[in-house]
Amino acid sequence: LVFFIYIFILFLAAKTLFAKIIVEGSSIPCDIGSGIDLEQKLPQWYDEAKFKRGQKYFFDNRFGMMQANYCGLVSLLCDPKGLTILHNTGRSSTAETARKRYISTTLHMLSWYEIDLSPGSKSWDSLMRVRKMHLNASKRSQEKEIGFITQTEVSLTVFGFLGYALIRPHLLGIRYDNDDDREGFVHFWAVVAAMLGVHDRFNICLPKLAVVEMICKICQRYIFMPLLQIETTLFRSMVQAIVDGLSEFTPFNSYESLMYFVRRVAGIPGYQHNVDLKKETVCRKIFSKEEMTNMRKVFEGKPGYEYMEQSVIDDRILLFNIKQVNGAIELNQDSLDNNLVSGVYNKLNDQPISKNFLIELLGLKHNEELVIEAVENEEDWISNLNDSKLELLSDKDLRYFKFKCRLMEKNYTRIGNFLNESMLSWMLYRMRKAHSSQ
Structure with a gap:
């Protein structure tokens, strides 16, 4: 015990x-002033x-x-x-x-x-x-x-x-x-x-x-x-x-x-080529829904952080794969916003932000699609180790x-x-x- x-x-x-580093640290600059104002000393500890x-x-x-x-x-x-x-x-x-x-x-x-x-x-x-x-x-x-x-x-x-x-x-x-x-x-x-x-x-x-x-x-x-x-x-x-x-x-x-x-x-x-799978462990889910939401808010509305909002700080482990396709399957941006992440992504809606997000994210060609799989539990994790x-x-x-x-x-x-x-x-x-x- x-x-x-x-x-x-x-x-x-x-x-x-x-959580403190992600939430509080994001609003505090690394340094302020000019170079001559910087104080250099060994920490007390x-x-x-x-x-x-x-x-x-x-x-x-x-x-x-x-x-x-x-x-x-x-x-x-x-x-x-x-x-x-x-x-x-x-x-x-x-x-x-x-x-x-x-x-x-x-x-x-x-x-x-x-x-x-x-x-x-x-x-x-x-x-x-x-x-x-x-x-x-x-x-x-x-x-x-x-x-x-x-x-x-x-x-x-x-x-x-x-x-x-x-x-x-x-x-x-x-x-x-x-x-x-x-x-x-x-x-x-x-x-x-x-x-x-x-x-x-x-x-x-x-x-x-x-x-x-x-x-x-x-x-x-x-x-x-x-x-x-x-x-x-x-x-x-x-x-x-x-x-x-x-x-x-x-x-x-x-x-x-x-x-x-x-x-x-x-x-x-x-x-996992030639690795000891017993050592392929991953940190378990440790954050509450409220804590996850607070950390995600750090990235909201910040240019360049669009895909940080969608794919990082998530309780699931997301696996991204680009595959060649013959047909086109569409998934609207709303699915992402509602956390329905697993699926196939070929086209987002016509909003400029979404277009730029997709282009910068992967630059998908007309015959490519993004397949996202969410690893939800230990069994899913083990089955994907290869x-x-x-x-x-x-x-x-x-x-x-x-x-x-x-x-x-x-x-x-x-x-x-x-x-x-x-x-x-x-x-x-x-x-x-x-x-x-x-």
């Missing part, structure tokens, strides 16, 4: 924080020993951590508003600009792991520089009426750096048998998040390790599982730019093989995907880890060399 009470308390803490243990945990699992970050980056690009903000910076839309941006991002992040965090250090200056960039991007977004970067967005960005490493390590070659190491890793990101402007009450890494894991699973289930299935034209072009821009450092990669790998890590049904999406990959993409999976599996062996780390060291050397010549 005590154990169940303890689990209930953990779940309550996790769902409360998640900073623990140097835990922080350094988190740094060491990263380096003990560096290859897998970098793969987790890559998956996290792709997942974060699914956010419609964040993607629009990024696109409007003009620094990520082409292979060349993406190459420069993500080399810089990688080296910034590595400095946080490599160098002691103290005033005047390279990592300290790096965090301040990144925070100022976020503030400037937020201001430009406001000017273009996209909206400022909120506490919600910067809080969820932290998931991109630690979420998959924490809750899906077995698919990334990351060792996860020591909770003290993992607590250090979580504390490291709690500190980094605070230094980047995340308020303590929205910091997903401040609670106990078990609560942080639950919050990450909630983010996985309610946000990233649905969004990773929705490929807008902008999303595809931005991810393709990353693949092309980093091709000299990450060969044997393609958009299709990368997306299959990321969706496999995210646990989306249909992508690798059926594998057949959609070309022979080349299939080879790339399986090669990446083998690298993750072999990373648990001594020789495999040595080879992976050596390959990564060479890649990072070339990145630093390329960065210095820019």
Whole structure:
């Protein structure tokens, strides 16, 4: 009984924080004022020993951590508003600009792991520089009426750096048998998040390790599982730019093989190739109808968030499939508004918003339809766990995907880890060399 009470308390803490991040955080900017007004200091709860243990945990699992970050980056690009903000910076839309941006991002992040965090250090200056960039991007977004970067967005960005490493390590070659190491890793990101402007009450890494894991699973289930299935034209072009821009450092990669790998890590049904199905669990329904409604209201009437209203923050797990058809089957927008989501979508009504929503959502051709299946319970979930999406990959993409999976599996062996780390060291050397010549 005590154990169940303890689990209930953990779940309550996790769902409360998640709801707070989505609802309250959405109206609070990441930062205000100008760059010179920003105050940089270590949080009062900073623990140097835990922080350094988190740094060491990263380096003990560096290859897998970098793969987790890559998956996290792709997942974060699914956010419609964040993607629009990024696109409007003009620094990520082409292979060349993406190459420069993500080399810089990688080296910034590595400095946080490599160098002691103290005033005047390279990592300290790096965090301040990144925070100022976020503030400037937020201001430009406001000017273009996209909206400022909120506490919600910067809080969820932290998931991109630690979420998959924490809750899906077995698919990334990351060792996860020591909770003290993992607590250090979580504390490291709690500190980094605070230094980047995340308020303590929205910091997903401040609670106990078990609560942080639950919050990450909630983010996985309610946000990233649905969004990773929705490929807008902008999303595809931005991810393709990353693949092309980093091709000299990450060969044997393609958009299709990368997306299959990321969706496999995210646990989306249909992508369970060579995985332990016992570990393919999903966060259960934990929100009341009123709580779900309050979270959905955050997205109402916000340009760019139309499909967030329809498909994210839903008690059901929605599976999206595009299929070729000969005939046309119509489903009116009202069906969506009334939560009758399961079905076939070929045409929405003639309202401009609905048309734009459909075009941006998937850009369906005249002979394509969107089939949406709602996973309602545990039985539905289990029946959908398979690798059926594998057949959609070309022979080349299939080879790339399986090669990446083998690298993750072999990373648990001594020789495999040595080879992976050596390959990564060479890649990072070339990145630093390329960065210095820019």
